[in-house]
Amino acid sequence: MQYLKDHQEDFLEQLMEYLRIPSVSAQSDHADDIQSCSDWLVAHCKTIGLKTRKIKTAGNPVVIAQTPRKGKSKKPHFMVYGHYDVQPPDPLNLWTTSPFEPHIEGDKLIARGATDNKGQHFVHLKAVESYLKTGTELPCDITFMIEGEEEIGSPSLTPALEKLKSELNVRAVVVSDNGMPDLKHPALTYGLRGVAACEVRLKGPNRDLHSGIYGGAVDNPAMVLCQMLAQLRDRRGRVAVPGFYDDVAPLSKLEREQSKRFPHKDTKLAREL
Ligand SMILES: [Zn+2]
Incomplete structure (x- = not known):
């Protein structure tokens, strides 16, 4: 020292x-x-x-x-x-x-x-x-x-x-390529979120369709895409893809206790953002 x-x-x-x-x-x-x-x-x-x-x-x-x-x-x-x-x-x-x-x-x-x-x-x-x-x-x-x-x-x-x-x-x-909650709480990060990227292509009708004639009967690919994306998460933010959590280890008691000590407040975050 x-x-x-x-x-x-x-x-x-x-x-x-x-x-x-x-x-x-x-x-x-x-x-x-x-x-x-x-x-x-x-x-x-x-x-x-x-x-x-x-x-x-x-x-x-x-x-x-x-x-x-x-x-x-x-x-x-x-x-x-x-x-x-x-x-x-x-x-x-x-x-x-x-x-x-x-x-x-x-x-x-x-x-x-x-x-x-x-x-x-x-x-x-x-x-x-x-x-x-x-x-x-x-x-x-x-x-x-x-x-x-x-x-x-x-x-x-x-x-x-x-x-x-x-x-x-x-x-x-x-x-040490991530943040710390504040100056009083040095953090040891031991896990990070991953990213999975994929390209989704939807095929629709072979020409523009008049909504007054075809609307409702034929799906609009933009709407189908919105519906697909909306189904990926539930309202609480949990991933709704079947099998997604199959090999995710549950949080241990120690991890839950430690995360409670984390000086995070939703209200503070909301103010910052
Ligand atoms: Zn970096």
Whole structure:
């Protein structure tokens, strides 16, 4: 802890340097920035004392940084996932400060990528640094995997993971790429909603039909689609697709108790939205 306190200003400087790199993955004119950002990260991880390398992919590189291991380590192995790419800063006229020139306001650091996701994995890196630089034994082995395509759907991540499979036999992955309820409640996210996408095509009559003559007798595809979509959820928001919950594990007693502690109020949310 003392190391963290003693170096807080340096850490802030370093984070600001990281945030100044406009590593926008969705815009091809930032391709060089993506490369220099991954280079910056590799160099930084090395100064921390991590065994670091850059994995080439068909797209943007993945940075792998590991805590040093002595021989065949028997410690539990965990992964910290993060991404060094950021969202485009547009529309620029809505920014009151420059997106890639970090700006401190009170206890907030404002810059593109500060909270998604450079700031978060930087915190993990600094925590590990304080162990390594003070010669404190880490209770576990940690592998950082920091990719550069999260904001464009991570197309190169699965092939990279396939390649690294044997060395990434981790017990759990820590993903600090989500929010926390408030400053007093740091959150450990252990589950996220998934997404399933599909395309539905409905075929209707072979020509426009006059509603006065055919209405009621022949279904309008737009109406049928509305009816189909409306049936996917019931009024309480439960998914009404048969079999959908078959392999969903019920919440445990502990999970229910913990979720009650969550400082969430519908009224507050309604006000915010
Ligand atoms: Zn993110």
